[in-house]
Amino acid sequence: MLMAAEHWYELDWFEWLGVAGLPLTLFGLWLTLQQARQAADAARAARAAVRQTQRQIVAKQLHILIPQLTWVARELDASIKINDSESTKRSLDDWRRHASHVHGLLSSESEYEQESLLEALVSSTGLARTAARSLLSGEEGPVLPKCRRAHDAIGSTCDELIKWAGKNANQVITGDEGA
Template sequence: MQPAPEPWYDLTWFEWIGVAGLPLTLIGLYLTWWQARGAANSAKAATDAIKKTEQRMRANQLLVLIPQLRWIATELDISIDSGNSSLARRHLDNWRMQASHVHGILTTADSMERDILTQLQESVGLAKTAGGALLKDSNGSTLKACIKVRSAMATACDAMTVWAGANSMKSLSESSDT
């Protein structure tokens, strides 16, 4: 005769640890998955916050630089009106430097910024050409040498002003959302 099987509840303590281990393992796996999901969500939120901060910093930098570019364009107008070619050359050089700086800030461009980048690049090239023309012919007409660049500068300034308005409002609406 075979001995009668032991009832399931008549287990040794080692066997009870094994029985309890399975549900505890499953609970541990669930808790690990839950924490990993929370960490992934936190990482995504941190990445989004970094992107928003970078956008705000770019917008803030440009909100300072755009008026400087407008001022340079106005000062170039004054030097053109007075026929002062050396002063016009200085303003053209300032334009090239500041516009190149703005160009660098806008290199991670969306479609609106790509148009501004094109206009800035055109104005920088024309400023270089006009500065060279003024340097070669210091007795020539300052207006004639600067007319194309002045038009390109105005177009770029107008586009940047629109960009600044749109992005300053975007920054304000994003701030109120957070």
């Protein structure tokens, strides 16, 4: 068993290593904690950058899809005007597909979540499905009465989407998501 030296200068070299090891260990622990903090800060910054990038991608997708929806609505108007049931059904199907995509994007981003717009999208897609089924029934007659409710819902939904696009246009340009 080792006996402790009476004076500090009587320590052997291996005992000095033990004495010097304590402050070095504490210094290493401090460095490790600093690096862990820096890594945590970097991870938080990376997560924030990913969220911001995802929001910008969603906003840009929406700013592309909304004009497509308004174009589909114009095509629907034109096909109803010429009483073309096949073209009207195709426009209703296009509306359902694009509107469902927009709904998914809007509902995935809590920042963009607007209940009235989401409800309008759901309602218009449901009415478009009903109108398309009515057109498929093969009944003769004018197209407009078979899809009037869907047509009206699509028109009001387009109005809501255009308002949303105008309100949120700055987010795509500047990347300012309210942070």
